[in-house]
Amino acid sequence: MVHRNAPLTETGRLRLARCVVEDGWPVRRAAERFQVSHTTAARWASRYRQLGVTGMSDRSSRPHHQPRRTPATVEEHVLRLRREHRIGPLRLAVRCGIAASTAHRILVRHGLPPLAALDRATGEPVRRYERARPGELVHIDVKKLGRIPDGGGHRTLGRADGHRSRTNGAGWAYLHTALDDHSRIAYTEDLPDETAPTCAGFLVRATAYFASLGIRIERVLTDNAWAYSKNTWRNTCRDLDISPRWTRPWRPQTNGKVERFHRTLLDEWAYQKPYTSDHERRQAFTHWLHWYNYHRPHTGIGGHTPASRGTNLSEQHI
Incomplete structure (x- = not known):
């Protein structure tokens, strides 16, 4: 790599040296022609005589003896x-x-x-991958999230009152998400559970949603949860002409894209501000998901929006 302040590139050094060594130019004439000092021209000519073309590269400036280097x-x-x-x-x-x-x-x-x-489990460098086209692989996962009682939870009422409000049994929200590997387009539903029929029904609706964007789902990747191992899930995939895939046990990193989406979802929507009811939070989610798909720059795809990587997407610039 040539030093940024070097007046000559390797090609320029080679031309200068050949003028002196092969064409017989005086060193001072070559120095004036290539706008360098006499000593610089003499140095490159000398290296060319000794080492040929390989001598035109910069040498390391590290000293041969380093008495203060760490033992x-x-x-x-x-x-x-x-x-x-x-x-x-x-x-x-x-x-x-x-x-x-x-x-x-x-x-x-x-x-x-x-x-x-690095991968925390193995210490090996993380191997990142991305499918070549939309729909080639869709990641599916469920995020369990506590519902907000009417009047607000602890973020609105404080810890003591929020705990008493939670004991009234507000229940849980099960956020089912389908995320396209290539484009990062996401489709999420708030459902009452994560049973096999619920997961299968979600897949049907997710397939229809992606189809409306011109994306045909070819494969789905899930973890090894009970609902995804039943015949209900397998039969639904077969009916939709989708090939099911499962992550290796104890390897959530394989489904990391949808895991990372859920973390973004919590930071930028679920915990973004105190909500006074679960209904208010659900209303905010519709707008947030549209913003995520069509307007939010995604660092994982070079700052582009997920919609910009889809095919035949209407409303892309809304």
């Missing part, structure tokens, strides 16, 4: 603690008696990625 035994200790305990530079620095910046440089020097880029 190899300390570096090995840092790397071993990172592998065994998966901790960051600050905690590594405390355990090893070095500065946090030194621990960070050791990790970078050995090509170890940040903890955020």
Whole structure:
């Protein structure tokens, strides 16, 4: 990689050196022609004589002798603690008696990625994937959310009154979501349970919704919950000409896109402000989901909206 302040690229250095070495130009003439100093021209000509074309690249500026570099035994200790305990530079620095910046440089020097880029269960780098077209794979999952009693919950009334209000038995909302892997378009319903018939009925309606957007669902990916392992689910998939897929046991990361959508849903809708009733929160959800699909920039797809990646979407610019 050429230094950003270098007056010549590798191609320019090669042309200068060939003018001197092969064409017999005086060094000063070549320096004037390529707008560099006499010593610079002489250096590149000398390297070309010794190393040829490979000598036109920049050399490392790291000194050959580094008496203050962290000892190899300390570096090995840092790397071993990172592998065994998966901790960051600050905690590594405390355990090893070095500065946090030194621990960070050791990790970078050995090509170890940040903890955020690792799978928590295995410590391996996260492998990200994305299907090539809308409908090729749709992730489905259920998020259980406490309903809000009339008058509000603890966010509106405070902890004490909110707890007494919750004991009245407001119940639970089961948010069933279908999320397209390629476009990130989401379809969500608030349903009373997560039984097999309810999940199957949701799939039928989700399929119709995506069909209205010009997207045909080819595969669905779910976890191994009871409802998705019954014949009701399998038969519904067969009737809709959809191939069912399941995640590996104890590997929720496989269905991570819909899991991440549910976290966004909680942050930006369910817990975004105190609601005085469950009806008020449900009304707000319709507007929020439309905004998510058509107007909210999605960082996972380069800042585009999910609708921009769909096919034949009406109302895309509403």
